Amino acid sequence: GAVVSQHPSRVICKSGTSVKIECRSLDFQATTMFWYRQFPKQSLMLMATSNEGSKATYEQGVEKDKFLINHASLTLSTLTVTSAHPEDSSFYICSAYKQGAGGAVDTQYFGPGTRLTVL
Amino acid sequence: DAKTTQPPSMDCAEGRAANLPCNHSTISGNEYVYWYRQIHSQGPQYIIHGLKNNETNEMASLIITEDRKSSTLILPHATLRDTAVYYCIVKKTSYDKVIFGPGTSLSVIP
Numbered sequence: 001g002a003v004v005s006q007h008p009s010r011v012i013c014k015s016g017t018s019v020k021i022e023c024r025s026l027d028f029q030a031t032t033m034f035w036y037r038q039f040p041k042q043s044l045m046l047m048a049t050s051n052e053g054s055k056a057t058y059e060q061g062v063e064k065d066k067f068l069i070n071h072a073s074l075t076l077s078t079l080t081v082t083s084a085h086p087e088d089s090s091f092y093i094c095s096a097y098k099q100g101a102g103g104a105v106d107t108q109y110f111g112p113g114t115r116l117t118v119l
Numbered sequence: 120d121a122k123t124t125q126p127p128s129m130d131c132a133e134g135r136a137a138n139l140p141c142n143h144s145t146i147s148g149n150e151y152v153y154w155y156r157q158i159h160s161q162g163p164q165y166i167i168h169g170l171k172n173n174e175t176n177e178m179a180s181l182i183i184t185e186d187r188k189s190s191t192l193i194l195p196h197a198t199l200r201d202t203a204v205y206y207c208i209v210k211k212t213s214y215d216k217v218i219f220g221p222g223t224s225l226s227v228i229p
Contacts, residue, residue, distance in 0.1 A: 004162075034216055043206075044163065044219040093162050095217065108217060110155075110162035 006111035020080045023094030029074035030096035038091040050077040084118045128224040137194040141207030144188040156203040197227045
């Protein structure tokens with residue numbers, strides 16, 4: 001099946017620094033990608049929709065100036081957590097939509113996640 | 120998108136069928152039922168989806184009631200690796216954003 005990768009898988013940073021997380025669709029082009037955040041023992045929370053070549057659409061309550069999203073190509077979206085603080089520590093997951101071809105099912109594929117720890 | 124209701128947790132004996140229910144009584148005619156699962160500390164995995172007919176693939180079967188107000192995901196022979204949180208989601212198309220509820224935590228017991 002389709003593969004979505006994330007890099008890095010884990011990152012530890014100091015408070016006040018910025019962290020960039022990459023999401024790549026490895027064997028398909030994705031005009032739309034999504035970013036989620038998950039705190040321990042909670043469900044995934046949608047943060048934003050990333051559209052190739054245009055501005056991201058953020059969910060209510062998500063600060064767009066803190067979580068910068070760039071979708072510069074059809075296979076790469078990046079999420080930058082600016083001036084990270086301990087409360088930003090979380091599991092960040094992206095997903096990419098793949099359009100089915102030749103009778104294959106349209107579906108969304110999720111990346112393996114990035115564990116961010118802010119000290 | 121319509122809201123779904125799932126039991127918070129379920130147990131299933133290894134080798135037996137796991138039947139995970141989902142209620143979606145407010146589903147509209149053009150909304151699909153999707154199932155995903157998330158194994159601990161991993162990204163969610165697509166399982167199956169359907170509109171009104173029952174569906175089967177290599178992972179599971181999806182049974183949708185005639186009135187489409189509920190559905191059941193069936194894992195025919197559960198293994199320990201099926202222990203995960205299972206999410207039932209209703210949405211119009213596959214490229215619509217996926218909004219996750221709390222899901223059902225399935226524990227497969229040896």
